[in-house]
Structures are given as C-alpha cells and as structure tokens.
Amino acid sequence: MGELQELEEMLPQAGAHFLDSDRERAKHEMQGPFFLPPGPTGFSFALYQSVGVGLIPxxxxxxxxxxxxxxxxxxxxxxxxxxxxxxxxxxxxxxxxxxxxxxxxxxxxxxxxxxxxxxxxxxxxxxxxxxxxxxxxxxxxxxxxxxxxxxxxxxxxxxxxxxxxxxxxxxxxxxxxxxxxxxxxxxxxxxxxxxxxxxxxxxxxxxxxxxxxxxxxxxxxxxxxxxxxxxxxxxxxxxxxxxxxxGAGFVDSAGKLGVTDAERMVRLVIAAARERLWIANAYFTPPNAILEQLEEKCRQGVEIRLLGPGPIHDVPIIRASQRSTYERLLDAGVRIYEYQPSMMHSKTLIVDDWLAVVGSTNLDVLSLNKLGEGSLVMNDPEFVRKLERCWAKDLRHSKEITLENGGRTNPWRRLARRSTQLVGRDR
Incomplete structure (x- = not known):
C-alpha cells in the first residue's frame, strides 16, 4: 500500500501544470448543466444546435x-x-x-x-x-x-x-x-x-x-x-x-481537439432529464464536468440510476476508475448497480418516459475525446418501455452498491481514474 500511495502522490505532478490554466480558462469552455425546455421539441432543437442533428420523425x-x-x-x-x-x-x-x-x-x-x-x-x-x-x-x-x-x-x-x-x-x-x-x-x-x-x-x-x-x-x-x-x-x-x-437522430462523432459531438450529445441528454436518468454503460468513467452535471441533476430531484459491469470486466483499470466515481455519486443520491453474471457491455440512456439512446458511445475519455463513435438518439415512449423492461431483467442479476458494501474509494481507484483521465486529455 505504501508504494501505491507514493505513486499516487507522484502522478498528479505529471499533470499539475495543466491545473492553473484549466481553472483560468474554464469560463471560456463549454459549460453545463444546460437549461432546456421540457420535451422532445426543445431537446431536438438543442441537439441540432450542438451536433447538427435533430430528432427526425x-x-x-x-x-x-x-x-x-x-x-x-x-x-x-x-x-x-x-x-x-x-x-x-x-x-x-x-x-x-x-x-x-x-x-x-x-x-x-x-x-x-x-x-x-x-x-x-x-x-x-x-x-x-x-x-x-x-x-x-x-x-x-x-x-x-x-x-x-x-x-x-x-x-x-x-x-x-x-x-x-x-x-x-x-x-x-x-x-x-x-x-x-x-x-x-x-x-x-x-x-x-x-x-x-x-x-x-x-x-x-x-x-x-x-x-x-x-x-x-x-x-x-x-x-x-x-x-x-x-x-x-x-x-x-x-x-x-x-x-x-x-423520432430519431444518429449522432456520429470523431475524436478531435476540443469538445466532440459524442460529449455534446451526452451532456444534452443529461440536461433533458426532468424525472429520471438511467445510465447503463460498460466503461463509466466520464470527465468531471459530466459527474458535476449528474450531481446537479440529483439536486434538482431527478432519479439517477447507474448500471455498470461488476466483477467480470475486460479492462480491470477501467473498472477501478469507474468505482472511483461511486462515492461522490452515492453521496449525491445516485443509485448504483453492478451486473454480476458477465461483462455488461451495453451503452444506453433512458430519460423520463420518452427519450432513449443506444449505440457504441462509452462514457469514458477515449469514447468522448479520441474514438469514432455513433449513437442513435430516439424519441419513442414504446421503445423506452421496452428498454425499461431490459433494466428490470438486468437488475435481477445485479448487486446494488452502497457506501457500506464497496462504494467508497481508495488509493488504487483514485490512481486508476487519474491514469485513465490523462489518456484522453487534450484540452
């Protein structure tokens, strides 16, 4: 444990020169949470402004x-x-x-x-x-x-x-x-x-x-x-x-310097939530801006659930990085579940009773900054109900995580998150 703590103390130095400039320029970067008018029409217009794609009937x-x-x-x-x-x-x-x-x-x-x-x-x-x-x-x-x-x-x-x-x-x-x-x-x-x-x-x-x-x-x-x-x-x-x-819109995103269409789409979908936001994602370790947006949604009374992989995971450092986010999210009121039988690889979002997202986009810095990704954003209450039934089945095979049974962070998890965040840093 001593070596881990020493390494953990050393690692931030590699990115320390970013911090002051990050704070200085924060007011000139993409902000959140966004205020969106409720319902599909306002969301579609906001999505079009951000990524050039609206919800086409x-x-x-x-x-x-x-x-x-x-x-x-x-x-x-x-x-x-x-x-x-x-x-x-x-x-x-x-x-x-x-x-x-x-x-x-x-x-x-x-x-x-x-x-x-x-x-x-x-x-x-x-x-x-x-x-x-x-x-x-x-x-x-x-x-x-x-x-x-x-x-x-x-x-x-x-x-x-x-x-x-x-x-x-x-x-x-x-x-x-x-x-x-x-x-x-x-x-x-x-x-x-x-x-x-x-x-x-x-x-x-x-x-x-x-x-x-x-x-x-x-x-x-x-x-x-x-x-x-x-x-x-x-x-x-x-x-x-x-x-x-x-209604549907396909959001195609390519890695680039700056905010990608994948990240814009994710931030807007989160912003659209008024009652609930259910996230199922294979590699959940998003940038702090998205974590802060989720915390703000909890303060607004939105029910947020997160379903991620459990003990069976193909990239252990990503799972550790994912688990490093749990403590702050649990403190904010997010309910967190880990799928137990196998690797949970889905990338889906449910907002209220009308909006769903299915695609390839993970909520990690690689997908949101470096990789080519595509997701279908859908306004369809019937599709949402079907996806909700998938959630019900998955939760029967999942373990709820609390602060008392694995939700607290530790030096290894913090180190894993810092490492994975540095991979995608370019702004």
Missing part, C-alpha cells in the same frame, strides 16, 4: 438484446437487393463470424455490393494476428466482398493508436440500419448470463436517419481506401418508409 425501431441482433442482421443481409455495408471495431473468427461471412458471400455472388471496414486494433491486426486475414478476409474477398482496414498502424505512433473507430454500423440497401455495442466475435454469442457471454443492447432502425448512418460508413470507407458509394446506396425512401412512429 418517421422511424421504426426494434430493440435487440445480446445475440438476437445477429439473427435479425443475417436475415436482412440474406434479403439484400443492392448493398450491404459493415463498419465494426471487433471482427474475429468465431461461429457468429461464420454466419455473417456465409450471408455476405451468398449475396456478393448474387451481385449485391458488399463492403466491409474493420478496425485493425479491435480485430487484433496490431499484434500481427493473421486469423482475420485467413479465416475471414480471404473468404470474403474471394467471393467479391471488398474489405478495407481503417487507419493501419504501420510506422505510426500513439496518436494514431488512440484515434480508432469504435463504431458498430450495419446498413442494408440504404434502408435498414443497425447500431449498438456489438462486435463480431464469440463474446457476443448467447444471452449475457454466462461469464464468457457479454450482456449487450442494440437497435435496428428503418427510416430517414439510416441515410446518416450510411454517410458515416461512407466517410470511413473513403478514408480506408474505398471510393465514393454509388447513388443507389442513398435511396430516396417511399412515403410509407417514412411513416414510423419514432
């Missing part, structure tokens, strides 16, 4: 838990007529990979244009692992599927190592879109109730905002060596295809 939504996303996805791929586009952070050989590959191969041989972008870090190319090359890429390219890697790392340094795409996007015929927490690998098989099977949440969407998801794929495709997509990838929707009951 006319969507049909489908909530998909765990591996059910692949059942639906394979069905849609096999019915594709024009194109299938996949952008994903993790794709590794597995049974679920075989299902996707078989569907793509069949469609490509039938003349459907199939394009894939994978991140080489998430798909383990950075370690020289050739499994994807031999077991996935070769099968796809032999059948006519075009495959590209996003930002190869050869000869590059830390800046590019952190500047990855963490997006999870599938677009079929420019009319059907998927996003959520999924990767294409064995941990996303099953029902999230076994240690080796992660718990996750995804959404299938039809409607106008699929076009924005396609645009996100297109931009990654171009940067990865692909060309421009043909006009058929951006079809004009028939009137009946824009008559769904839900």
């Amino acid at each position: 006319g969507h049909r939504l489908e909530l998909l838990e765990n591996s059910t996303v692949f059942d639906r996805m394979v069905e849609d791929i096999r019915n594709a007529k024009q194109s299938v586009h996949i952008l994903v952070y993790i794709w590794r050989p597995s049974r679920v990979s075989d299902r996707i590959v078989e569907a793509l191969v069949e469609r490509a041989r039938a003349g459907v244009q199939c394009r894939v972008v994978v991140d080489p870090v998430g798909s383990e190319q950075v370690r020289g692992d050739k499994d994807f090359d031999l077991q996935v890429e070769k099968r796809l390219t032999d059948a006519g599927v075009e495959v590209h890697y996003y930002r190869l790392l050869a000869g590059k340094v830390v800046g590019r190592l952190l500047g990855r795409t963490h997006n999870k996007i599938v677009v079929v015929d420019g009319r059907i879109g998927y996003t959520g927490g999924f990767g294409i690998w064995k941990v996303w098989e099953g029902d999230g109730l076994k240690p080796e099977e992660w718990r996750d949440t995804h959404v299938r969407v039809e409607g106008p905002e699929v076009r924005r998801m396609q645009l996100s794929f297109s931009r990654h495709w171009q940067e990865s060596g692909g060309g421009l997509l043909p006009p058929s990838a951006f079809p004009e929707l028939e009137e009946q295809e824009t008559q769904g009951p839900a």
Whole structure:
C-alpha cells in the first residue's frame, strides 16, 4: 500500500501544470448543466444546435438484446437487393463470424455490393494476428466482398493508436440500419448470463436517419481506401418508409481537439432529464464536468440510476476508475448497480418516459475525446418501455452498491481514474 500511495502522490505532478490554466480558462469552455425546455421539441432543437442533428420523425425501431441482433442482421443481409455495408471495431473468427461471412458471400455472388471496414486494433491486426486475414478476409474477398482496414498502424505512433473507430454500423440497401455495442466475435454469442457471454443492447432502425448512418460508413470507407458509394446506396425512401412512429437522430462523432459531438450529445441528454436518468454503460468513467452535471441533476430531484459491469470486466483499470466515481455519486443520491453474471457491455440512456439512446458511445475519455463513435438518439415512449423492461431483467442479476458494501474509494481507484483521465486529455 505504501508504494501505491507514493505513486499516487507522484502522478498528479505529471499533470499539475495543466491545473492553473484549466481553472483560468474554464469560463471560456463549454459549460453545463444546460437549461432546456421540457420535451422532445426543445431537446431536438438543442441537439441540432450542438451536433447538427435533430430528432427526425418517421422511424421504426426494434430493440435487440445480446445475440438476437445477429439473427435479425443475417436475415436482412440474406434479403439484400443492392448493398450491404459493415463498419465494426471487433471482427474475429468465431461461429457468429461464420454466419455473417456465409450471408455476405451468398449475396456478393448474387451481385449485391458488399463492403466491409474493420478496425485493425479491435480485430487484433496490431499484434500481427493473421486469423482475420485467413479465416475471414480471404473468404470474403474471394467471393467479391471488398474489405478495407481503417487507419493501419504501420510506422505510426500513439496518436494514431488512440484515434480508432469504435463504431458498430450495419446498413442494408440504404434502408435498414443497425447500431449498438456489438462486435463480431464469440463474446457476443448467447444471452449475457454466462461469464464468457457479454450482456449487450442494440437497435435496428428503418427510416430517414439510416441515410446518416450510411454517410458515416461512407466517410470511413473513403478514408480506408474505398471510393465514393454509388447513388443507389442513398435511396430516396417511399412515403410509407417514412411513416414510423419514432423520432430519431444518429449522432456520429470523431475524436478531435476540443469538445466532440459524442460529449455534446451526452451532456444534452443529461440536461433533458426532468424525472429520471438511467445510465447503463460498460466503461463509466466520464470527465468531471459530466459527474458535476449528474450531481446537479440529483439536486434538482431527478432519479439517477447507474448500471455498470461488476466483477467480470475486460479492462480491470477501467473498472477501478469507474468505482472511483461511486462515492461522490452515492453521496449525491445516485443509485448504483453492478451486473454480476458477465461483462455488461451495453451503452444506453433512458430519460423520463420518452427519450432513449443506444449505440457504441462509452462514457469514458477515449469514447468522448479520441474514438469514432455513433449513437442513435430516439424519441419513442414504446421503445423506452421496452428498454425499461431490459433494466428490470438486468437488475435481477445485479448487486446494488452502497457506501457500506464497496462504494467508497481508495488509493488504487483514485490512481486508476487519474491514469485513465490523462489518456484522453487534450484540452
């Protein structure tokens, strides 16, 4: 413990020169909490001002838990007529990979244009692992599927190592879109109730905002060596295809100096809460500005719940950093739960009875500052009710954390948080 305390005392010195200037310029940086008029209209206008995306009407939504996303996805791929586009952070050989590959191969041989972008870090190319090359890429390219890697790392340094795409996007015929927490690998098989099977949440969407998801794929495709997509990838929707009951906006975010669209979106969603804010997130260790905003919402009487991973976690230092936030949040009135059976990998938000968010965006400094992310923001009370039922199931498998049973911080947790916050500091 003595070594930990000594290291903890030394670490702040590395960032101490930031502190005075941070305080000096705070009044010139993005502030919060925001005041928003209640309801979807005011929120949509605020979201548009902040990220250029409002809540567009006319969507049909489908909530998909765990591996059910692949059942639906394979069905849609096999019915594709024009194109299938996949952008994903993790794709590794597995049974679920075989299902996707078989569907793509069949469609490509039938003349459907199939394009894939994978991140080489998430798909383990950075370690020289050739499994994807031999077991996935070769099968796809032999059948006519075009495959590209996003930002190869050869000869590059830390800046590019952190500047990855963490997006999870599938677009079929420019009319059907998927996003959520999924990767294409064995941990996303099953029902999230076994240690080796992660718990996750995804959404299938039809409607106008699929076009924005396609645009996100297109931009990654171009940067990865692909060309421009043909006009058929951006079809004009028939009137009946824009008559769904839900409003939605897809927020695409890229890492950059300053405040990203991911962080803007998260701050506005928090600001929209009047009665409740339920957060399920795999890597919850947000910057202090967001923690302060959550504390302010508690003071306003908003019921805040946080559901995060428990003892089964793929990045132990992130879990320690997550737990370092508990004491201040519990003191403010937040109720905190940890999922017990497996790694809880969902990235969802519920606000009051009308607003939900599902996507790839974690509430940590990497997602909010460095990585490419995408989330679907939805105004749909029925979808919120379905997501609420997911919460009820998850809480049956979760442990509530209090100050007496693990909620207090300690030197290791404080050290972990300081370390993880420094990774994303650029302003």
